[in-house]
Amino acid sequence: MLKDITIGQYFPGQSIVHRLDPRYKIIITLTYIIMLFAAAKIPSLIPGVIFAVTALILSRIPFSLIGKSLKPIIPLIIFTTILNLFLYDGDPVIKIGFIEIAYDAIETSIMTIIRVIFLIAGTSLLTYTTSPIMLTDAIESLLAPLKKINFPVHDLAMMMTIALRFIPTIIEETDKIMNAQKARGANIETGSLAQRAKAMVTILIPLFVSAVKRAGELALAMECRCYRGDVGRTRMKQLKSGAKDYIAIILTMAFLALVFVLNFAFRNLELF
Amino acid sequence: MATIRTENLNYTYGIGTPFEKTAINNINIEIKPGSLVGIIGHTGSGKSTLIQHFNGLLKPTSGKIYIDDVDIWENKKNIRDVRFKVGLVFQYPEYQIFEDSVFRDVAFGPKNMGLDEEQIKQRVTNALESVGLPLSYLDRSPFELSGGEKRRVAIAGVMAMQPEVLILDEPTAGLDPRGRDTVFSLIKDYHKKTQCTVLLVSHSMEDIAKYADTLLVMNNSEVFCYDKTVSVFEKSEEIQQMGLDVPQITRVFNELKKRGVNIGEEIYTVNYAKKLVLEYLGKAGEKSC
Numbered sequence: 362m363l364k365d366i367t368i369g370q371y372f373p374g375q376s377i378v379h380r381l382d383p384r385y386k387i388i389i390t391l392t393y394i395i396m397l398f399a400a401a402k403i404p405s406l407i408p409g410v411i412f413a414v415t416a417l418i419l420s421r422i423p424f425s426l427i428g429k430s431l432k433p434i435i436p437l438i439i440f441t442t443i444l445n446l447f448l449y450d451g452d453p454v455i456k457i458g459f460i461e462i463a464y465d466a467i468e469t470s471i472m473t474i475i476r477v478i479f480l481i482a483g484t485s486l487l488t489y490t491t492s493p494i495m496l497t498d499a500i501e502s503l504l505a506p507l508k509k510i511n512f513p514v515h516d517l518a519m520m521m522t523i524a525l526r527f528i529p530t531i532i533e534e535t536d537k538i539m540n541a542q543k544a545r546g547a548n549i550e551t552g553s554l555a556q557r558a559k560a561m562v563t564i565l566i567p568l569f570v571s572a573v574k575r576a577g578e579l580a581l582a583m584e585c586r587c588y589r590g591d592v593g594r595t596r597m598k599q600l601k602s603g604a605k606d607y608i609a610i611i612l613t614m615a616f617l618a619l620v621f622v623l624n625f626a627f628r629n630l631e632l633f
Numbered sequence: 634m635a636t637i638r639t640e641n642l643n644y645t646y647g648i649g650t651p652f653e654k655t656a657i658n659n660i661n662i663e664i665k666p667g668s669l670v671g672i673i674g675h676t677g678s679g680k681s682t683l684i685q686h687f688n689g690l691l692k693p694t695s696g697k698i699y700i701d702d703v704d705i706w707e708n709k710k711n712i713r714d715v716r717f718k719v720g721l722v723f724q725y726p727e728y729q730i731f732e733d734s735v736f737r738d739v740a741f742g743p744k745n746m747g748l749d750e751e752q753i754k755q756r757v758t759n760a761l762e763s764v765g766l767p768l769s770y771l772d773r774s775p776f777e778l779s780g781g782e783k784r785r786v787a788i789a790g791v792m793a794m795q796p797e798v799l800i801l802d803e804p805t806a807g808l809d810p811r812g813r814d815t816v817f818s819l820i821k822d823y824h825k826k827t828q829c830t831v832l833l834v835s836h837s838m839e840d841i842a843k844y845a846d847t848l849l850v851m852n853n854s855e856v857f858c859y860d861k862t863v864s865v866f867e868k869s870e871e872i873q874q875m876g877l878d879v880p881q882i883t884r885v886f887n888e889l890k891k892r893g894v895n896i897g898e899e900i901y902t903v904n905y906a907k908k909l910v911l912e913y914l915g916k917a918g919e920k921s922c
């Protein structure tokens with residue numbers, strides 16, 4: 362159901378991960394992604410895995426939630442694994458009839474699986490522990506240098522804030538309209554493909570009508586409060602970084618360095 | 634005529650998330666055919682959740698719902714028939730309008746039922762009459778009507794399915810006082826005319842007491858009481874403590890009683906109050922002569 366969509370959802374908390382400066386959290390997450398992709402051999406993935414699991418434990422976000430955000434990508438994982446296994450050239454180490462699987466294929470598959478799972482888990486952790494507003498504030502602050510070349514950083518951030526803010530509202534509304542049409546006998550979950558497609562129209566039209574209406578109202582409300590963009594605008598909540606943020610980023614960099622060390626140490630590794 | 638009965642009905646939102654919330658807890662009620670039941674309770678008490686069980690939009694976390702002694706979840710294929718039998722008008726139903734003419738939008742439900750052209754036309758016309766809109770509206774775009782008119786078109790969309798039970802979730806929310814009175818009296822007339830069961834959800838006692846013969850009072854996800862309107866008002870003190878408003882006229886008479894003028898009890902409509910006051914004054918008048 363729609364309600365089960367969890368990507369981009371924020372779970373409030375007071376853990377150390379929640380309290381990190383969001384700007385640092387974004388940089389840390391990017392570094393973490395580099396960690397996963399810089400790994401050239403299976404052992405080099407270990408720092409990234411340990412990093413993510415530690416962050417997850419520190420954040421006190423239940424593992425089951427991360428599992429939920431992983432569910433939609435299972436088909437993708439299976440698909441890429443199959444492609445990896447069979448479409449890879451190399452010396453076959455396993456032979457079953459006409460199927461030949463190369464050593465490199467197995468290694469690549471394992472690494473891809475771990476990478477994808479931890480990529481999703483790590484980035485979900487960022488959105489689980491950072492409210493959308495904080496996230497866009499941080500993006501605005503990180504992109505601030507681009508203002509010098511007249512890039513509309515603030516407007517972009519405001520658009521993102523509004524979009525993120527209204528995702529739950531629109532999901533809720535979709536659910537409501539869907540129920541209302543179901544109550545009038547619309548074939549949304551049952552019925553043939555053609556019937557379902559037709560039923561989608563009965564949901565999309567009301568959804569668009571109210572989204573356009575809401576956008577107009579919001580614009581009016583913003584104008585009434587004298588919103589005029591970036592110029593002269595100050596914040597009630599300033600982003601502040603402190604010792605914990607510096608320590609966190611130093612640790613992250615150390616982990617990244619470790620990945621390269623492991624890459625070098627195991628450069629000739631063959632598992633079997 | 635359909636009888637709705639629930640058995641230990643429970644529903645919890647967001648099971649397994651930090652936002653887990655039991656919205657209705659252990660509901661056991663039976664709704665008699667042909668009655669006009671008011672469902673009241675403060676915001677968040679579980680009214681909307683409860684009624685979405687009656688037409689199978691929500692599946693109970695535990696417990697059962699019977700319509701005419703048939704467990705509606707016994708055979709999933711029949712859920713759609715349940716929805717035709719129990720019509721539900723959501724809160725702010727005007728947001729569900731999607732067709733470019735009033736006729737087509739009202740006809741959506743009957744069409745889904747698989748009726749033929751002639752029957753559909755008949756039903757749409759009847760429904761539009763029931764909500765007091767002129768037939769000249771049939772060809773107009775619903776999007777250019779006023780808020781109150783849109784609301785009535787949406788209500789007609791459910792009435793046109795001629796359900797045996799009609800449920801309306803806060804049908805007057807966001808309307809002005811005149812719009813409110815219009816919608817309530819339309820519903821009252823509809824009930825009188827069709828003899829259907831009507832369930833009317835509201836968080837305002839003031840509005841609903843005038844129309845409903847039975848009241849279901851919800852409090853914190855549970856049934857506080859379910860009884861004839863008169864008997865419910867015996868508990869007006871407790872209802873007020875729950876944060877629900879009781880009608881102004883009830884408050885006036887409770888206060889009078891406290892100050893030693895006992896005219897009558899369980900008064901919740903102005904007309905009834907007027908009658909009692911006149912009787913009381915008449916008696917007092919006789920005495921003083």
Ligand SMILES: Nc1ncnc2c1ncn2[C@@H]1O[C@H](COP(=O)(O)OP(=O)(O)O)[C@@H](O)[C@H]1O
Nearest residue numbers: 646654656674675676677678679680681682683
């Ligand atoms: N879709 C939903 N997801 C999560 N919680 C919900 C949802 N709908 C309602 N609730 C919660 O369930 C409780 C009962 O809500 P509801 O049935 O809408 O009450 P009422 O209609 O009496 O105002 C509320 O606490 C509300 O926050």
Ligand SMILES: [Mg+2]
Nearest residue numbers: 680681724802
């Ligand atoms: Mg409600």
